[in-house]
Amino acid sequence: MATPHEPKQDRSRATRQRLLEATIDCLAEHGWAAATVSVVAERAGVSRGAAQHHFPTREDLITQAVEYMFDTRMDQVKAEAMALGQVDQGAARTLAVVTALVESYSSQLFKAALQVWTHAAADEALRSRIVPLEAKVGRVAHRVAVEALGVDDSDPVAHHLVQATLDLARGLGLADVLTDDSARRKEIAEQWAATLHVALTTPR
Template sequence: MGAVTPTTPAERTDRAPKQDRSRATRQRLLEAAVACLAELGWARSTVSVVAERAGVSRGAAQHHFPTREDLFTAAVEYVAEQRSHALRELSATSRAEVVAALVDLYTGPLFRAALHLWVAASHEEALHARVAELEGRVGRETHRIAVRLLDADESRPGVRETVQGLLDMARGLGLANVLTDDTGRRERVVRQWGLLLDEALS
């Protein structure tokens, strides 16, 4: 067996910027894919459209994500992880603020993008299993974060269902906001849910 030739400092220095550029390209592609899904929907969000929006070639896009399904499931997962991180960092002073933050989670561009992906996955066999697994994982993580933020004791009867009801309500408000700006009604609902949760969980 021959000896392994060590890399020189110059080679290591050259490799680092290439890795940085690769990570930056991957992130631009993920962010562009989410934006395209939210704005254009699944049918019009091709790899070429995403690559153009990200400012990279189609070949570069396929180097990072060999298939369209790889690109879009990775994109939604990436932003979902960013969303979870933001929630973990949230320091709300009241349950009403927690409710508002969770509802915001379901009324932004990520939810709109995920909605298009869900619709596509309902009749695209290549997507279905991957999206279902991703959404199950994101849903469990969101539930855990909500329990912590709300200081909810799930050993008490009905508390788990109360927290899950909040998340289901937030998803419903997100759906209502897809076609029209539902801000006014949503704010009133969020205030009322904050009061109800405070009473139910105290």
């Protein structure tokens, strides 16, 4: 929480960030319809007027929250890659990579993104903004997975196995939206990691 002694610009930046994070939480927990300026402002602990000062319309708020969400997702993926770089090579590293990717698709950010994707399917203006952002996230996630696994992405088999891993992670994330699917998700991730490691290390 900002204090009266903080510079006005810092307080403004902090308020803006709280509003964006509150928007993401509202989307993830209560859905698209509930993510109104009034609800978000209350959750962020600011007045509706302050919220509208930063984001005059709900569309402005949602759009900026989407961009913040995608930037945050990419930062998290890159941070996870750096951590995975400390894991020894071998089956343990493959499991660590697969687990990290799977868990990234069961986070609040993914659940919020899912709400946006669903709405964007029927909103051409929103879809035109979301598609390139999601494509960018997909490219970053693929590159990070390739680097973390230490594979040659020019090899078509390796390329498709990495993409299959990302698709599997997304699918498991969808399965977790309605019910807690963590136990099954863990078992599938472990089995896929073992299968993936053999496939990636078998000479072709």
